[in-house]
Amino acid sequence: MAQKPLHSLDKQIENIFEEWDKPGKPGASVGIIQNGKMVYLNRFGNADLENPTPVTKDTKFKLMALRNQIVAFAVLLLESEGKLSMNDDIRKYLPEMHEFEKPIRIHHLLTHTSGLPDFIMLQRLTGMQKKAQKTREQTLKMLYNLTNKIFKSGDKADYTDAGILLASEIVAKIAQTPFKDFVTSRIFKPLGMTNTVFGDIDDTIIQNRAQIYSRNGDTYKNESLNFYTIIDFAIYSNGEDMARWMLNFSKPKIGNRTLINKMFKQTKLNNGQTVDIVPGQYMSNYKGLQKFQQHGRVYGNTTYIAHFPEQDFGIVVLGNAYDFRAKEAALKIADLFLEKEFKQAPITKINIEKKKREIIKLTDSKLKKFCGYYWNDASSYSRKIYLKDGKLFYFRSDGNESELAPIGKNTFVLTEDPERYTITFENQSGKEVMLFAVGDEYEYRNEKYAPVVYDSKQLLEFTGLFLCKNLKAVYRVEMQNGKLIASTNNNNEIIITPYKTDAFTSKISYFSNLEYKRNDNGSIIGFIVKTSNVGSQFFEKID
Template identity: 30%
Template sequence: MHTTIYQLLAIGVFVLMGCFSSHSQQHFQQLDSVFAPWDSPNHPGGAIMVVQNNTTIFSKAYGLASLEYDIPNTTKTRFNIGSISKQFTAMGIVLLEQQHKLSFDDDIRKYLVELPDFGETITIRHLLHHTSGLRDLHGLLALAGWRATDIATNEDLYRVLQNQKDLNFKPGEEFLYCNTGYILLAKIIERVTNSSFPTWMKNTIFDPLGMQNTYVAAKPDRIVTNNATSYNGNNPFRRAIEHWGYYGSGNIYSTTADLMLWLQNFIHPKKEWSDAFSTLVTTTPLHNGYQTNYGFGVRIEEHLGKKMIQHGGAVGGYRAVARVYPEEHVQIVILTNFSNSGMGSKLNAITNIIFDTEESTVITTPKTQQSTNYATLSNQQLSKFEGIYWSDEEKYGRKIYIKKDRLRYETPSGVAYPLVPINASTFQLINVGEYVLLHFETANKVPKITVSIPNQIPGSLTLHQTIASDNSTDPRAYIGAYYSPELKTTYTILQEQTEVYCEHIRHGKIKLKRVFDDIYAGTWPVDTVEIKRDANSNVIGMKISNGRTRNVWFRKID
C-alpha cells in the first residue's frame, strides 16, 4: 500500500515537473523567436534576461558585439545602460541621507557653492524628481556649439552652468526631465564623500550588491574588456559615439545578470537595503498638487493593469530597459548595441508572452468624451476670443478664429479643429481623441487660454498677436549678430532672397520658418527663435529654445 502511494506521488511530481518544463520551454521558444532577427549575419544585437519568481526563464544573447572583428554578444557582454544609470546615482544620495550626511531638502548650493543664485531654492529632492527648473545639458551644450559627436564632460557642464542666469521654470512647479540634475547629484556625492564618483559607487553600491561587471565610465578612452560597440542605421550599420564624457545621469556599463541582482531588490530586497529601495519609489507632488510618476531615478507606472517600475536608456547606438512588475515577481532586462533595435515592440512581445495577453503594439486613441450641454454663442460673442496665442512654457502656438459660425483652433501646419462652447468662456475641442477643454480669460491685461486634459497638468497660452496683424513683420529687421553671455557664443541671422537663416560657426546655416510674427522654427539646436523688441519696436535680441532648454538669451550686437 505504501509503495503504491509513493509511486503515485512520484508520478505526480514527474507530471508537475513535466508540465512546468513544457511551459518554460514554450516561453523560451516564444521569447527566442522575438529576438531571432538579431542573429542575422553581420548584425549587432544584444542580451536579454527574464526572471519570474526568482527563476531565470530566459537568458540569451544575439548578434555581434563588434562588426569589425566579428565578435558575438554574450550574456556577459557589457552595454552602456544610458539613463538607467540615474537610479544608481539616486541610490547614492539615499544612502548618504540615511547616514545623515545630507538631507533631500537641502539647498544644492550648500554643496555646490559655485552655482549661481537663481533667486529660487533648488533642493536635492528637486534634482531627483526632475522638478528643479534647470536647463538640460544637451540643449545648452548644443547651443554653445557642441556637436553630437563631441565628448562633453562633467567639468564642461559645470563651467556652462556657472554662467546661467535663468531657469526653465520655478522649482517644484513643473516636471521636465533633466540630465543636468543628475550630473549635479554626482558632484554632490563627490563633495560629501570626498571620493571620486566611480570609485565610491563601486565600493558602496556595486560590490555590496554583487554587481561585479558594472562600472561608471568616467573616462572615454578607458579600455574595458567585454564591452559591446554601438551602431546606428540598419544594413549598412554605422559606428555610433559610444558614450558621452559625463557621468551621474548616464554612462554606467553593466550586464543583464548584474542588473537582475539590482532589480530583485524591488521585489525581495536584502534586509539592509529594504528602506533604501522603498525610498527610490517615492514621489513628491508638484506645488499645484499634481502627482508625477517619477520617483528617485525610476518611473512608477501601471501597465496591463499591473504596477510597474522601470527606466529606459539611450546613448549612441545603445538602447536599454530595466523593468520590474513587483507584484507578479517579474523582471525584464534588454540591452542592445544598435539604435534600430525596436525596443518598444520587443517589450510588448515579452509581456504578451509572460502574462499571456494580446496587447497590441499600436496605441489606440480613446474616444472623445462629449459634453451633454452645449451653449449657443453669436459671432459677435465669439469674435472676442480670436487671435494668435502662444505658450511660453511649451513653445507652441495656436490660431483661434471664426469660420462658418464656429470658433476654430488651428495649428501652425494649417490643421484646424472645431471648438464647441460649453458656456460663455469655456469650449470643448472636438475630433482630437481626448476630452480637451479651453477656458478663455479675456478680462486679463493679456488674454489667456487654459488648456485642460484629463490626468495632465493644465497648460496655458497667452495672446501673442491679433489676426489682423498676422504676417506683418519684415525679417530684414532681424539681420545681424546675436551674442549669449551665458554660453559665450554668437549666432547670426541673415536673409538670402526670401529665406531667413540662423548661422553658427560650428552648426552652419539653419533655415528658419516663420511661425507667427517674431517667432520662427528651425532645426536642432535652434528649434524655436523668439525675436524680442524694445518699447519702440526695435529688435534688441532673441530667445532660443530647444525642448528641455528654454529661453536662452542672445543680445543683438550688430
C-alpha cells in the same frame, strides 16, 4: 547567437528576439528576476557588425537613462547614513549654483522637477559638435552659470539629465571621492556587478563594448561617436549585472527596505498633485499591475528596465540598434510571466470605440480645412498638415512625415502606428487646434496659425552678432540667398523662418523658437531662445 537560458519559457522568449538573432543584425542582452532569484539570462545578435562579433555574456551596453536609478540609489544610501537629506537645498553642497527664487532641493534633481534645462541641449546650443566631449567640470560650470530656469522647482516635472548630473556631484562632494569610484565600491562590487563600468570618455577602450547602430536604408550605420557626452557620466553593463541590480530591490544586500521603499515613493508637486515619477525612474500601470520603469533611447542605444514589486518580478533588455524596441520586447516577456497576475480592465464605451478605428473616406474639400501650420506653445515647435493625392500628411521636417488616415469626420490616425497615435482637430474658444494623442499617456495641443511673411529688406533687421553671457555662446545671424541663417563659430548653420511678428522657428529642437526683443525705440536689442529643453536663454545684440 542565443545562449542556453535558465527558464522553461525560453522558446517563447527566443521568438521575441528572432528577428535580431541573425548574422548582420545588432543584438540584445536580457536579464529576468522573479521571487528573489535570477531566472533567465540570454543574449542575441551581434555586438559589432564591422568585425562580426556576437553578443556574449561579457558584452557591455551603454545604459543611457537606466543610470538614473543608480544615481538615485547612491543619494538615498547617503541619506540612510545621515549624511544628507532629500530636502536639503542643493546649494548646501554646490554653493556655485545660482540662488534661484525657489530653492532646488535634492529630491527635485532625482524626480525631474528642478526646472533646470537639459545640459545636452545646452551644449548643442553653444555650438558643440556631436563628436566633441565635455569634461564633468566644463558641464557643471555651464550649469553653475545659469541664472534662469524653465519653471520653479516643484511646479511640474520635465525630464532633464542636468538634475541627475548634479545629484551625482553631490554624492562625490559628500563622499570626497569621484562618483564613479563611490558607486563601484559601494554598489557594483558588493552586488557582484563585475561587468558594469564607467566610460570616462567615449573613445576610452572599454573591453567588450557593444557598438551602436541606426538604420541606413536596408543596412546599418555606426553611431558610436555620433552623440553628445561628458566624461565620467556614462555607465556600461549587461543583462546579468542589471538583473543583480534588480535583485537588490527584492532582497537588499546594500541599503535596507526603508531605502528601497523610497525608490518607489511617488512625487508630489507644489500644488499637491502627484505625478508618476519616483527617484530615478517612472511608475505606471500595466494591465492592472504597478510597474516602475526607465527607458533609454538615443541614437543606437535602446535600453529598458521594469520592476513589478508586488509580483517580485523584474526585467531588463539592453540593445544596440535604434530600430530595436527594448520596451516592447520587455513587455512581451512580462506578458509571458505575469499573464495570470493581470487584472482585466472593465469593458467600457471608450474601450469599444478604441477597438473600432475603421478607416473611412473623406473628400478633398473636407480634408483641406485641416491643412495649415500648427504651433505647440508648450514645447515650441511647428507642424504642418498638407494634402497630397487625396491624403493628409503630418509634416515634422524634411524626410520626417507621417500619413494620416481618417477614422472620423475630424479624427485621424498615423498609418505607421494607428493603435498608438491619434490626431483630432477641434475648435476651442474660436481657435482651431490639433490634439496629438500618444495612446492614453500624452496629449499635445497645437494651435493653428498663419505664418507671417517678411521680404528680404525686412529680414535684414534681424541680422547681427548675438552673445549669450550665461553660455558664453555667440551666434551670427545673416542673410544668405534670401534666407536668414544663424551660425556659431563651429559653423552650425541653421535656417530660421518667421512664424509670427518678431518670432522665428527652425527645424532644430534647441533652436525652434527665437523671440526678438526691442527697446522703447523699437530697435532690436537681442533675442531669446525659448524652448522646452533649454528654457529661456537671452542673446544680446553686440554688433
